Amino acid sequence: MFGAISEVLVYVSLFFSLFFEIFLLITYFEKRSTLKVQSEYKEPAHFPTVSIMVPCYNEEETILKTLSSLLMLDYPKDKLEILVIDDGSSDNTLKILDQFNSSNQIKVYSKPNGGKYTALNFGLQKTSGEFVGCLDADSFVEKSALKRIMNHFNDAETMAVTPAVRVHDPKNVLELMQKVEYAWGIFYRKMLDYLGAIFVTPGPFSIYRREVFSLIGDYRHAHNTEDLEIALRMQANHLKIVNAHDAIVYTVAPKTLKTLYKQRRRWTYGFLNNSLDYKFLFLNKKYGNIGLYILPMAIISIFSSIFFLFSLFWSNAVRAQESITKLMTIGPEFSLSFDWFFVSSSAAIFLTVVGIALIICILVLSRRLTDGHFYFSMDIIYFLAFYSFIVPFWLLSALFNTIFSRSVAWK
């Protein structure tokens, strides 16, 4: 009975995975001609005023670099306002920020600690730009990022633009793995843009028309994922979000498994709980692809990843038990004999091979989109070898916390 259910689940999750990968690839090939790899950008006809908010809490290590990158932006200085909101840091962040006290372009504010969304709302009240954006204090923008983003606002319907987020200076295996994951994310977000289904406006450098906040209100606590909630709220109000895949922002990725686990658990917990808050979007064709397919698929993928981990554990445990029984029964045996007859040829094996081939295909396209051409490097191997095995752990933990209503801390 258990075996039969498990087999059905394997085929159902394989069907959903293949459908998803094919859906993305069809979207890509449909829009390929309009998709330019990072290219020369047009000079905007006019430069509207932009306010960038940098909320920070204990960011002494990266804040200077973040602000320097903003100061280096290729955008008229008199049109760019930078607001740093210190959210009650207990380290040297505020001391470091003292050097900008006399700056015309950077305004520093300090408030008691209340969480990122409170810092952003505080900043919103102080901003004056026609456009408002946010940059996390552990992220750095590329010089041309803002101009590339602002070009997308030529479409009067566009209410927010998200950038392409890359990993800053990846060195260890975990960071290199995330480098590939972020490249995948760049490809995925661009496809979501084509589908009108972007459901996160990431903390690193998403820019909004100011009127977004007067139309739908300020940032909310949103289970510590305010960037996800505001995007869902925008979608719920039919406000258009697009992606500028050539506007590059670098972010510091977690260096250890523990910090990565905590970050991703928070993201997943936020996604699950915001999904509950916005459940009316699900399977509702009024909201187009995001309601009908993208959000339900994101939930399905959480469950299928967890199921994948469980079935992997289960089959390995069964195999290990068989080997132990064999060892205990007839002692150690070394056999090099090989017979194709005993190689499994179940449909699930062929479907998994197709699934992996499609993943590799998307990885190649992602790299071409982010780097202009495909090149092989070890990070792809790290991603393929480890990613699927570690993801289910934070998914499971976030799911557990959601079911038992435990909140997940920031750090």
Place this chain on the structure above:
Amino acid sequence: MHEVDWKKYVFTFLITAIIFFSAITLSRYFSDKRVEEIRSIHDQISVNILSSEVQTALLEQFSCKEIGTTALSQELGSLGEKLSYTEVSRGSDDPEVMALKRNYSLLEIKDYLLMNRIREKCGTKHVFIIYFYGAKCEDCGKQSLVLTKLREDFPELRVYSFDYNLDLGALQTLISINKIEENFPALLIGDDVYYNYKNIDEMETIIPQLKVWRLENERQEKATTTAQ
């Protein structure tokens, strides 16, 4: 402003369905290939047994030396392994697998009867184990491992394994003649029936000849090592 491109969903569904259909067809193709391979081994063994039967019938006119006897049980063993693998992958309700399994059991019985006659006529040193397993048997997996290992170590040991509940007249006769109870694993060695799991040491106690063969093997191995 939120639009749904239904055509894309249908198109994606069709492509996914085609991939699924192809994978299932491919899997079925390889599975059928396996059954074909089993059938061909089975046919080959049938011919070998028939040939041995004819040889045995001519025993009185020819000498025992001319009867080849060693390769057959190995082939039967590997056929058995492949058959049980196919039974697991295709399911024990697959009529093709069940038909092959019945044929295989018949071959085993024929081989057993033939080898018994050869032993009586020619005085060969073969030892026979008839092993019965059933569906609800925790120790049968372990017992199979022990018997496979013994068969590999000693070519003169002939192991015939039978699914107790297989719908096959000849098998049921074999069971009733020897009064085998539905208690697994059950081993018929000579005229005695042994129930419950028996490890290698216990098997060597039940069949002292195994110890003799083991010593011989060890002696031969030592001689080969010294010669090298």
